Amino acid sequence: MLGLPQLSRAGGFLVGKRILIQGGSDMLVISYVPLLVDSPFQAGMNEEQQKILCDLVEERSSYAGAKGCAWVKNDGVPSPILILDKGDDVVEHLVMWSEGKPAEWFNLVAVATKDGGYNIVLMPRLDKSIARHVKNFGGDSAECKVLSMPISFAGRLTDSSKSCLESLPSRCKVGFLDEAFTLFASVDLLDDRVRWLEFDLLSVYDNMNNVSLVQYFGEGQIERDFGGVRLPFDYEDVVETDRDSGEDIEE
Numbered sequence: 001m002l003g004l005p006q007l008s009r010a011g012g013f014l015v016g017k018r019i020l021i022q023g024g025s026d027m028l029v030i031s032y033v034p035l036l037v038d039s040p041f042q043a044g045m046n047e048e049q050q051k052i053l054c055d056l057v058e059e060r061s062s063y064a065g066a067k068g069c070a071w072v073k074n075d076g077v078p079s080p081i082l083i084l085d086k087g088d089d090v091v092e093h094l095v096m097w098s099e100g101k102p103a104e105w106f107n108l109v110a111v112a113t114k115d116g117g118y119n120i121v122l123m124p125r126l127d128k129s130i131a132r133h134v135k136n137f138g139g140d141s142a143e144c145k146v147l148s149m150p151i152s153f154a155g156r157l158t159d160s161s162k163s164c165l166e167s168l169p170s171r172c173k174v175g176f177l178d179e180a181f182t183l184f185a186s187v188d189l190l191d192d193r194v195r196w197l198e199f200d201l202l203s204v205y206d207n208m209n210n211v212s213l214v215q216y217f218g219e220g221q222i223e224r225d226f227g228g229v230r231l232p233f234d235y236e237d238v239v240e241t242d243r244d245s246g247e248d249i250e251e
Contacts, residue, residue, distance in 0.1 A: 031129035031148035034063035066153035078164035081175035203227035
């Protein structure tokens with residue numbers, strides 16, 4: 001949970017339950033948080049104001065973490081389908097929040113971690129959030145904190161998921177599926193319920209608006225970066241297999 005002392009602390013990069021805070025101390029810019037409408041907040045809020053914001057963000061934390069990920073292939077090109085609580089509402093809000101241009105407001109990051117897992121994260125472009133905030137509410141972009149809660153999935157790295165991750169294109173299609181539909185049918189029968197968007201796959205170490213993504217995943221926890229940078233590691237390559245006829249679902 002995002003604690004009150006954390007929220008009022010100036011500077012630094014704070015992580016708590018998929019919540020990111022970075023920057024200065026005068027104004028708190030609300031970047032992407034699922035189903036949360038942007039609002040201006042002072043970083044030096046009193047305790048009551050901090051509690052209101054923490055409650056708002058905490059209520060929406062369940063919408064940021066995908067409940068599952070179904071990997072599908074089209075002509076040999078893999079795509080993840082993220083299964084989300086209130087997925088239809090989340091994707092509609094995401095498109096509205098990004099002014100109808102999600103590919104310009106988000107980048108995709110995919111890594112393998114040293115605990116045998118992998119993470120897919122849809123990272124908002126914080127520089128665009130700051131520019132929009134300053135345009136709408138004023139203030140100094142150099143003296144602000146930015147809060148965001150990226151949509152993400154964390155799963156176990158299997159041979160099939162690793163094969164898909166290794167084959168991700170630089171421009172990825174990502175599917176979004178409302179978890180409610182999975183109660184009545186398997187994912188392969190829900191093609192018409194999947195909402196598809198495209199995002200650029202970038203390395204953790206690309207300059208993504210001065211955000212230290214290494215800190216998001218945990219210092220020293222990244223085993224492999226699927227966005228283009230190959231890290232020094234002992235990681236045995238596995239021959240890719242064609243799974244056009246099936247899909248792998250992980251929860």
